[in-house]
Amino acid sequence: MSEISLAVVAKKHNAETIRRKLASLGILRTSMKVFSDDECVYFPVNRLPNPDELPELRTGDAMIQEAIFNKLTPKPKSLKEAMNSILNEELIKLVPRSFDIIGNVAILELDERLRPFAKDIASALKLIHKHVDTVLLKAGPSIGEYRTRPYEVLAGSGNTLTEHREHGCRYRLDVRKVFFTPRLSGERLRVASQVKPNECVADMFAGVGPFSITIARIQPSCKVYAFEINPMAYKFLEENIKLNKVEGKITAIFGDVRQNYGILEKKADRLIMNLPFSAEKYIDVATKIAKPSGAIVHFYCAAEDRNAVESAKINISSILLSLGYDAKFLWAKELKEVAPRKAVVALDIAISLR
Secondary structure, three states, X not given: OEEEEXXXXXXXXXXXXXXXXXXXXXXXXXXXXXXXXXXXXXXEEOOOOOOOOOOHHHHXXXXXXXXXXXXXXXXXXXXXXXXXXXXXXXXXXXXXXXOEEEOOEEEEOOOHHHHHHHHHHHHHHHHHOOOOOEEEEEOOOOEOOOOEOOEEEEEOOOOOEEEEEXXXXXXXXXXXXXXXXXXXXXXXXXXXXXXOOOXXXXXXXXXXXXXXXXXXXXXXXXXXXXXXXXXXXXXXXXXXXXXXOOEOOEEEEEXXXXXXXXXXXXXXXXXXXXXXXXXXXXXHHHHHHEOOOOEEEEEEEEEEOOOHHHHHHHHHHHHHHHOOEEXXXXXXXXXXXXXXXXXXXXXXXXXXXX
């Protein structure tokens, strides 16, 4: 769509200077697309500038005339806004308000009624987030001990190897081969900010290293032991340790923590147990790693109850008591709902041998 507008025509060698002046005067029309020919650049304006405002009008480096400009289509601010012209009112309500972006890979979860429009939604997402290369659709739940999930490529190259940045740290990973969620970004920073100088920290299910590396960067005097069972995640963990220059601060250990905890037996001041659907099976291992005199455990679990936090507290307290440990809950929060009446809960627990 095009429209005739008053224009300031600038010689190319001076066009950027004139653009800045027009913008500072507040008369540059941002709803129209600037264009150029072999010699000049054409800027749409709301009014005629006078020579005192734009001396280039006197020198001949700029002149005024009318020109035909193409109108710029405003970029939609959300997926709902982008899909307004495609979906009816009922379907618009189903368009997700949020989605995960990991590096340049976006991951969508869609209601079945939106599946016929999945590729349109993916194209709209790429329009809103220009840096996104690949858009994936969740094609099933996380499966197996590595917590990976199947995806369908909706748009882009399909490349799932990416680099994600958060809190000044960089993480290389392949979305298809390892578990990673950007939704715990704030939680990782919250935990890392609690670590005290010279602490010994056990990251029992480290993945590609986001908890471990954030801790090592924020509190460089501590020593972190990062355990990981997934060979691909372990490969990226080692790579990310080097990438973030925290060699010597983090010891990466390949394999199940249950078989490898001996390196850290009764030494840890702080433990991170981010394995929501299985972490309680490893509480006995945590008590073998923790200092008997006392340690802090950052525990993540899935609880099925209307009051998920209280349900999780009762369950974990009972397990620790059976192992001969006292538990004091320092902080608790329901992080997200993962199914009807099922939520992931975060608990900070001070434990000590009775």
